Amino acid sequence: MTKQLILCDCLGSQTLDREALSRATGLPCSRVHTALCTREIDSAAEAIAAGEAIVACAQEAPRFEELAVELGTAAPLCVDIRDRAGWGEGGESLAKMSALIAEARLDAPPAKTVDVTSDGLCLILGRADVALPAAERLADTLAVTVLLLDGADDLPLSRRYEVITGDLKRAQGSFGNFTLRLDRLRMLEPGGRGDFVLSPPRNGAETGCDLILDLSGNTPLFPAPHKRDGYLRADPGSASAVAEAVFEAAQMLGTFEKTLYLTLEEHLCAHSRAGQVGCTRCLDICPTGAISPEGEHVTVDAMICAGCGACSSLCPSGAIKYDAPPAAHLVTRVRTLAEAYRAAGGAAPRLLVHDEDHGTGMIALSARFGRGMPADVIPLAVPALAGFGHAEMLAALASGFAGVTILPGPRTERDPIGREIALATAMGGAGRVALLDVDTPDAMSDALYAETAQATDVSPVLLMGDRRQVARLAAKAQMPGQDSPVPLPDGAPYGAVLVDTDTCTLCLSCVSLCPSGALIDNPDLPQLRFQEDACLQCGICATVCPETAITLEPRFDPGDGAMAQKVLNEEEPFCCIECGAAFGVKSTVEKIVEKLAGKHSMFTGTDAARLIQMCDDCRIRAQYHSADNPLGSRDRPRVRTTEDYFGQRRDH
Template sequence: MSLDKPRTVFICSCERSMPGFGDSVRRGCKDAQVQSGDQLCGAEIDRIRNRLSEGGAITIACTQQAPLFREVAEEIGFAGDLDFMNIREAAGWSAEAASAGPKAAALVAMVAEPTSPPALVTLRSNGVVLVYGRDQAAMEVACQLAGDLDVTVLLTRPEEVTPNRVWDFPVVRGRIRNAQGHLGAFELIVDDFALPVPSSRDRLRFGAARDGAISKADIVIDLSGGVPLFPAHDLRAGYLKADSADRAAATAVIAKAAGLVGEFDKPRYIDFSADLCAHSRSRIIGCTRCLDLCPTGAIASAGDHVIVDAEICAGCGNCAAACPTGAAAYAVPDAQTLLRRLRSLLVTYREAGGRDPVVLFHDGYHGEPLIDALA
């Protein structure tokens, strides 16, 4: 690990619940200033505070208390480079903890490798919500959101729905035939579209219907109980699906929808080079690997090449892994950053006394919780 200014690394034994890896980290991270402790988040937190006041580059080998350390850094106006690494669940609380010093050193060195911030895509939502349901549950959700958001209810195959005494929001009937878009830019094609009859008394009745109506919304709440409107629907920003009979799920959806107003940045996960794409030439279809593999439907044919919708892409990386020409390249992080981190991991492991390394590749959403559970 080599930086222009020596990095300070704090290694904590977590109240002596795991070995102190300070010596191993010193052997592996020769350019770093290593400080060891037993309770850096409590009795010894002033050591962290004093070091943060000096600025520079700092790594704290603890992720559990990262919010606390970030709060301290914000209080004193820290403007340096602050990183965190979990060596407790990943090394110190393992059955092989006594010999895990080289592993701890390697993890610390890896996280200190500089990364370039990803390019961002901005999604903008003005809080226009379509609640798609079939019964009174959709009306109740709409009532709770109507005070803060611009709500419309679309009832498909409506059951007994009591008309509102005062129409605070529009209620219409229809069935969504096609849906496309993302947070801030949904477009829905609705068949059997009909307006309510104003004289509806005991239950809502509707007038003449037509097909092909178009509805636009920033957020779609799906309580219809039908097939999801999108593939990999849980990854589609702004699309919230729940069982209308599950009150807890409906409450969670209301809370999520209320927070989806404003501007939201997401990474542009894929760098795509159309001139390298082998999808089609002279109207003859060639490669369709990415089209076949994309779980979210973010990739579409566009003549001789495909296009990747960055607003929909959820970053699974299937297209980059399967692309035979390199037209699709994963960008979060980019390949060079991954290779630097891997090299730092392996070199430091060796320098700290480790032998015969085995590298586990995993994602953050599924892999990290499993590692925590093993610990």
Template sequence: MPTLICDCNKTMPLDPKALGRALDENLTLHSTLCRREAGAFQQAVKTGDDVVVACTQERRLFGELGQQTEGAVSPIRFVNIRETGGWSKDARSAMPKLAALLAAAKLPEPEPVPTVTYKSAGRLLVIGPLEEAERFAHVIGDALDITIFSRGGSGEQERRYPIVGGRIESLTGWLGAFQLAWSQDNPIDLDLCTRCNACVAACPEQAIGLDYQVNLQACKSHRSCVKACDVAGAIDFTREPVAHTDTFDLVLDLRRQPSFVQHAPPQGYFHLPPEQENGPRALDVVLKLRELVGEFEKPKFFAYKQKLCAHSRNEKVGCNACIEICSAEAISSDKSRQQVKVNPSLCVGCGACTTVCPTGALTYAYPRANEQGAKIRTLVSTYEKAGGSAPVVLLHSQERGQAFVEELGRAARVGVAEGVPANVIPMSVWHVASMGIDLWLTAVAQGAAHVAVLATSEEAPQYLEGLQAQMQVAQSILEGLGYEGSHFSLLQARSASDLDQELKLLARRRGAAPATRARYAVSAEKRTTLDLALDHLVEHAKKKPEAIALPAGALFGTVDVDKDKCTLCMSCVGACPSSALQDNQTAPQLRFVEKNCVQCGLCAKTCPEQAITLQPRLLLTPERKQPRVVNEAKPFACIRCSKPFGTLKGIEAMIGKLAGHAMFQGPALERLKMCGDCRVIDIYSAQDESRITDL
């Protein structure tokens, strides 16, 4: 796979020999690859191999040049080495990082995944004051089919667009499938109204405005307006509210309060409050609306395995982490089916649900965890192969985060910033919340001195809380194992200038990594990857305590069983989604496998005696993977056949609770001491004796 590097008119101190050694490739340094030396690019794209071009600024030019080159068949990949390190205060020390970025660009593209399709015919609903709604409609109207919903303001006399009014009951849906439900509760029917203004002139209270809605609080029931509108018949004060529903592809909401209050509203919905209607965002919204006509696809970002889900058992809710963190309200509970439901049309691909999921029931699908793991391993290993030390992996979003990194690089070029430090390796992801503790610990196991996540104010508050909680757990594990220093941080920046200050501090945050680098491949199963990372970190740790205490909410831990309360009813065994709690078929024992426990709490919520509490920790002894008895009891033998069928404590507790009940007196109470078979035999024997007595 040919690699083309360019120092951009000698503004970057690139060392082609050092880069080539790290990539096992002979590299030629260009200075004007996009201009005078474009012939080298044209020759490369004729080889048939993928071509890596270390320039993103001229991506479009290279694409057009490739199309114009006869015999060009090579796919082209682009990677930014200029703003990410070539333009920085310590650019001369950045060769290991640049080699890592070039190596990562050579990795295979993510495997394709199922897609979610949206179809929009351009039916736009504009909600808001009539005058403002019509003004926006005039700008967009030639491209979209517009309906206006208004309850206030005055508009033009010329009827250009359908206008409806009333009380909105609900607005639901997404791009191509919005559904509006409203009640027509005003005496004036806007469909029949001709805007002759006769009612406005006739009303003595001036209760009718040029929006042709009656202010019922000001109206004194003179009904002069009804007489004035006798011919058109648009006004009827006796009309009952009429319920309506309609569907739209797009929604522009001009009210101060939006219809959707979640952090990530549905795609196709745009909220433009009054203070933004004349600003730059208004133009951006108009342009986006005009583009959203046609058929669109996006990846289905998640994969869900119900059998791993710890959300619900027997209509009891345990883990609710994915529902609580989802900023798009795309995840809901289905207790009857013991699972969660994810609406792929509402999902925005942030991946926060997969980060906080303790079991791996929800996984990020595009790119998959193993593909992200391969990228981290390539970045860190190539960096070290090229002579770098203490690499810091900086995870940032591919939109605003990437824009901040590039803006910072340009600022460094003109000397007003320091740029991205030589040991900080930027890694672009769809959303920073999509990678969690399994990949963070993997990065450390593979040699990363620090993992930083860049938040740029576009993230929902619950994302930041979730990321910080996960980082506390990961840091507690490493500290407990004796890995010194700081390994994880959440950077918050609202501008490239903020990022510059954060990176100056980040370059000095170095945590210890294992002396032997991990080489395992990241698994598609989250818990498997975590086990691989923990095994490697424990094997090479300076400290090996029996257990490490973890913060509340951690995805590792044990359960404490109050033996005085526990009756060994085994309700917890049936509720446990991960087989951490198990019974013993040959003896009345409750056993526990700590490695399997995800701390979902279903056992504690299911236990009728409230005998179970959770204790977050990471056990490091071999017992973590082995069943251990957490409670056992003397068996209770059937008073008829002597076969053990329960526990002494359980049967005594049941008898104590039912002894006073009218249905459990005399022989019925004694049957509680029998096994199921003998209980049936005893009932039929008693019935036979009763028949003989009657005869």
């Protein structure tokens, strides 16, 4: 069945060209309604009942979904072309509407989830005047324990919840599985006449709970507390904030779905090798502490991960990938927007990347009460703004966007975004990638209208492969004719390895520990070779080099030479004095002979010194046939026969 675009000009507040939209999108369009969600709801019902309807209105999506339930049919796809295009100023919005509709029709891969069960075990922290009233309100819904932080001068007589005192020394875990350690724990003794009393204090008590309501006003128990599932925190001095937190806690009983945001391929991780630490980008940037070292790689606690995506954008090897949805789907969305915009007659579009909450609200308010957005600015809502890294920025430029602007929210991690913008700028995006850090919708609109973008002469390219390959292809497209390497900021995941040939002994310890295979040996000759496009700049090679002969140079080589193997250091091999086979490094063998022959107790003899100059096979043969053969043993005893036993009996 052919999909149909159902149009509404929202009480005449936007201009819609039915025929032009049909040509641009390739979809049949309904007549332009004026009040599809109210007076003309029957037309919407008819279209939804027929199936395959695309409603060009996102504001009333819940209303249309309810209508679909009543009709017993699938909910229609609702796409916002009003706030994001129809209510803007300064240009024809047809191309933009066509791009938004094309992008909305893409099927997103389903997110992976895991069930998290909460039995309602709730720990409330705070002073008695705040924590006890909160406990009274939650006691009918949750199993509440109150940890009083101001002593126990006036213990409640209610037994609807537990009351304890003590020092909370450690809190770990997440929603449904918090673990706590307390010192000086005193529990309420419920027996006896008069006021309740507390038990003697004890240290090292451990317990668990499903959620924590922190009304203490002290330092948060966890980093990035707003990102820790099951940890609710409110200012005890704000009655409204406390009431909101109590209400939210009351809902946290039952089974919930936890999205699994990341995938980890441990064998690609460049964290460490042989105890030598290399890359720590994800460990340094994770705001929640969900990532920790585990041997030669890192591990991700999926229950703590809040899905900000910063680690995936910074990971040089692609070991950590954002998977809700995958990065490849994000690149597909970007390419679809650019292709549909150009196909509808648009030129030099700009991409505005924002989060799904704050940014969407800013755009809606700007459209309703202000100037909206320019017709050449196409918004793209992403689930993880910090995960939109240099690869995605460059992919947008290579797909045909004249510029990329990132609109952060109040709680967006700006450090990883800033680093990725600097990297994208150095890799061909100079002057075309920016951070728009504004506080109001009007300020956002003014900034977007104040800038204009010029069409580039770079033809869109087909981007394939993982994020690293996409970044290389996209960056190369932005540097036509550039064959020499360009410098990159410190910490960039691309670059060269420089070797001081005067100090390098070709021990090849760097080769054995290189996690990406960028450093390579030659099995036939004493050579250290290097393939630049594989280098992650993790630094393990420089750390393990016993001669400190290696340094790193962050840079990007857009030429094909980056994919070829280059010789960083080589020497003449030493030839075995017995068989003539090449082995080892001539200068190294000669130095060993010079230092040991005739000077060390084990190499005082002529024959012993010659062993140093032999290959492995000849050395073994020479030692086996030597007078003091270290590989030999005493002669094997003669095998006794039956005749030997009979002869022995006759002799006796």
